[in-house]
Amino acid sequence: MSTRTGLARPSVTGATEALDAYLLRQGTEGRPPLRYLRRKPGRGLVAVFGPGERGDIYTVTVDERSLLEQPDAATPGATVQQFPVDPQLPHLDTVMTPSEHGPLAAALESAARRVHDVPPGWHLLDVVAERVRYKPGDRCVLRYRLRFRDPAAAGGAGTATRTCTLVAKLYREQSEAQAADDLLARLRTDAAVAWTARPLGVAPGLPLALTEDLGSSRDRVPARSGLHVVHPGSEEARDVVRGAARALAELHTSGLDTGDLSRRTGADEAGKAAKRAKLLEQYVPGLAPEVRQVAGALCARLEGLPADTVRPGHGSYKPSQLLVRDGAVFLVDFDQFCLADPALDVGYFLAYLRPAGLWYRRAGRRAWFEATAEAFLTAYLHRLAERGESAATCAGIAGRAPVFEAALLLKIAARRANRLHSPRPGEVAAVLDEVSRSLALAEARRTPVRRTPPPRTPISG
Numbered sequence: 001m002s003t004r005t006g007l008a009r010p011s012v013t014g015a016t017e018a019l020d021a022y023l024l025r026q027g028t029e030g031r032p033p034l035r036y037l038r039r040k041p042g043r044g045l046v047a048v049f050g051p052g053e054r055g056d057i058y059t060v061t062v063d064e065r066s067l068l069e070q071p072d073a074a075t076p077g078a079t080v081q082q083f084p085v086d087p088q089l090p091h092l093d094t095v096m097t098p099s100e101h102g103p104l105a106a107a108l109e110s111a112a113r114r115v116h117d118v119p120p121g122w123h124l125l126d127v128v129a130e131r132v133r134y135k136p137g138d139r140c141v142l143r144y145r146l147r148f149r150d151p152a153a154a155g156g157a158g159t160a161t162r163t164c165t166l167v168a169k170l171y172r173e174q175s176e177a178q179a180a181d182d183l184l185a186r187l188r189t190d191a192a193v194a195w196t197a198r199p200l201g202v203a204p205g206l207p208l209a210l211t212e213d214l215g216s217s218r219d220r221v222p223a224r225s226g227l228h229v230v231h232p233g234s235e236e237a238r239d240v241v242r243g244a245a246r247a248l249a250e251l252h253t254s255g256l257d258t259g260d261l262s263r264r265t266g267a268d269e270a271g272k273a274a275k276r277a278k279l280l281e282q283y284v285p286g287l288a289p290e291v292r293q294v295a296g297a298l299c300a301r302l303e304g305l306p307a308d309t310v311r312p313g314h315g316s317y318k319p320s321q322l323l324v325r326d327g328a329v330f331l332v333d334f335d336q337f338c339l340a341d342p343a344l345d346v347g348y349f350l351a352y353l354r355p356a357g358l359w360y361r362r363a364g365r366r367a368w369f370e371a372t373a374e375a376f377l378t379a380y381l382h383r384l385a386e387r388g389e390s391a392a393t394c395a396g397i398a399g400r401a402p403v404f405e406a407a408l409l410l411k412i413a414a415r416r417a418n419r420l421h422s423p424r425p426g427e428v429a430a431v432l433d434e435v436s437r438s439l440a441l442a443e444a445r446r447t448p449v450r451r452t453p454p455p456r457t458p459i460s461g
Contacts, residue, residue, distance in 0.1 A: 012037055015047035015060040018078035022058070032056060036136075046136055050083075057083035059136040081136075088137035088172065091206050095142060095170050098127045103204050108166060111200040111210050112146045116164040122148040125161065132167070139335070140170045143213060165213040166200065177202045177209040183334055184211065191254035195247045195330050214332075215325050226322030226329075232355050232368040236324070241372055242379040243329035244322055244349065249383035251331070252311045252342040261312065264340040266305030269407045273298050276414035283414075284425050287432070294432050297439055298410060301403045305341065309396065313340040318352035343397045346380060347404025351412060351438075359430040377401075395445075402442035406435045 012034060019031055032052030039045045050057035063077040084092040098104045109124050125147040132141040144166045153160030171177045184199035200210035215223030226244070230237045277295035281288040314321070315336030323330040350373050357365040381394045413431035 012047060014062050014078055015045065018062070019047075019049055019058055019060050019080055022080040028056075032058065044077075048134075048136060057131075057134070059083070059086070061136075083131070083134065086136060089140060089170060091170060091208070092140060095140075095168065095203075095206065095208055096129045096131070098129055098144065104206065104208075107201075107203045107210070108144055108146060111166055112144075112148075112164040115166070115198070115200065115212050116162075118148050118162070118164060119150070121152065122150050122162070125149050138172070142168050142170065143216065144168060166210055167197065167213045168203070168208050168210045171207040171209070174202070174207045177207040180209045180334065183337055186256055187251075187254070187334075191250070191256055193247070193250060193254070195250075195328075196334075197330070197332070214323050214330050221326050223323050223325035226319035226324060229324045230319040230322070230353065230372075232357070232365060238372055238375045239327070240322065240324055240329055241319075241349075241353070241376040244319075244331075245376045245378075245380035246383045247329060247331055248314070248317060248345055248349070249380050249387065251314060252345070253384065253387040253389065254312055256312045258310075258312055258339045261337065261339040263310065264313070264315065264338050264344060265307045265310075266302040266341070266403070267307070269344070269404065270299040270302035273302060273407050273410050276410050279414045280410075280428065284428050286425055287428055290429065290432055294435050295410065298403075298406050298435060301439060301442065302407060305400055305403060309341045309343075309400075310339045311342050313338050313342065313345050314348075315340065315345070317345040317348045319349070320352070341397075341400060341404070343400035344404045346377070346397060346401040347406075347438075348408050349376065350401065351405045351408035354409075354434065358434075359427045361430070399442065399445040402438040402445065406438035406442070409435045409438060 015037075016031065016034075023029070023031060030052060032050030034047060034049055036046070036048035038047075045062040047060045047062075048057065049060070059081045061079050061081075081087075084096045086092045094101050094104065098108055105124075105127055108127055112118060113120075127147075128145045130143050130145070132143050134140045146164045146166070148162045148164065150160040150162075169177070169180065171180070181199045181202050184196055187193050187196050188198060197211040197214050200212065202209055215221070217224055217228075226240065229240050234240075273295060277291050280291045284291075314331065314334065315338040316333065321331060321333050323332055353373055353376065354369050355365050358369060377398060381398060384394050384397070385391070409431055413428050413435075
């Protein structure tokens with residue numbers, strides 16, 4: 001039997017066939033829609049189906065060897081798991097059924113009473129968990145709804161109830177949850193920022209970090225993901241990106257202790273860019289010459305960036321990491337928090353600010369992006385200056401940001417090709433054009449414009 005040496009694009013065929021066979025054995029009708037498809041070298045393919053109409057979620061994993069030998073068929077290497085079963089997140093079942101686990105229920109009740117000022121005499125009726133975001137084998141964000149009752153209401157009838165909510169994130173390891181809680185505590189106390197959720201500690205014996213709930217789209221005053229606000233059809237988009245820019249400038253000038261943070265440099269990003277370029281060459285071989293040319297220029301610029309301009313950084317700053325409620329902008333998901341050039345976060349946000357229609361040259365998308373990007377960068381630099389940064393520092397960040405922006409655009413190109421089971425070379429080519437645009441912008445900002453001095457006016461008399 002021959003073995004492929006190249007990396008095939010993700011194919012959903014084997015995953016769907018494996019799930020269909022599983023559902024047939026279970027006597028369940030109707031396959032939930034595909035929500036997630038990812039292939040990583042050495043780790044196989046992961047496909048997530050659902051939630052469906054019944055709220056069911058299935059994760060199908062196809063191991064690497066099966067992908068290489070039979071990439072387009074269901075194989076013995078495929079496994080199916082129904083949420084909340086996840087061997088790599090062994091506590092997932094526990095955190096999804098808090099009422100069955102006394103210490104967890106007690107920790108949630110204590111946190112809810114503290115945050116929501118629940119009167120001491122009110123009794124806890126029940127605790128319900130709902131999944132918010134789930135990354136198989138990695139993390140899961142949950143919202144807990146706790147219902148309390150006043151036993152003294154209505155002459156002792158106990159009819160008055162109140163529902164309180166908390167948010168939690170489940171990690172693989174206890175140390176990860178503790179680090180997430182410690183970071184939020186430092187941001188709230190040492191940096192005195194108001195754009196993060198309040199940390200509420202780590203559940204005893206579990207890798208589960210608790211925070212206040214900043215809200216959801218179901219609330220009377222809805223809290224919406226930045227993805228649902230920052231787009232060409234939104235009247236709020238520019239105000240939101242300005243708020244995001246100001247928060248980012250405050251993070252970069254927060255002065256947080258950075259001794260325990262991982263460090264990301266331009267050279268690190270160059271290494272990642274080179275790997276992404278190789279993936280693109282394999283996924284879309286017809287564009288291999290263009291990929292090599294663009295990636296070569298990008299890696300050279302990344303490797304030439306200074307390594308001594310580091311600050312505390314978000315590490316994954318993009319509209320999806322924002323929560324918008326009643327005009328206020330909050331930052332979420334600090335799992336990639338690092339020590340890096342501030343230009344990394346700026347470039348990250350600008351790369352992901354591009355609307356999908358830009359890859360298909362839809363009318364108005366270019367103008368919207370450029371105007372919104374200008375609003376973001378202007379607000380960011382203005383806030384830096386307000387916090388005491390020099391003009392030279394501001395200009396340096398603005399000049400280096402397009403290089404990181406280009407690196408993240410290459411990531412977008414590789415991920416989009418990775419998640420699709422059709423090549424779409426036109427889309428990948430459009431992203432490569434954006435990489436070149438960003439590098440050209442970086443060059444323009446790096447090269448000072450030589451101004452011709454005005455003619456001297458003779459002094460008479």
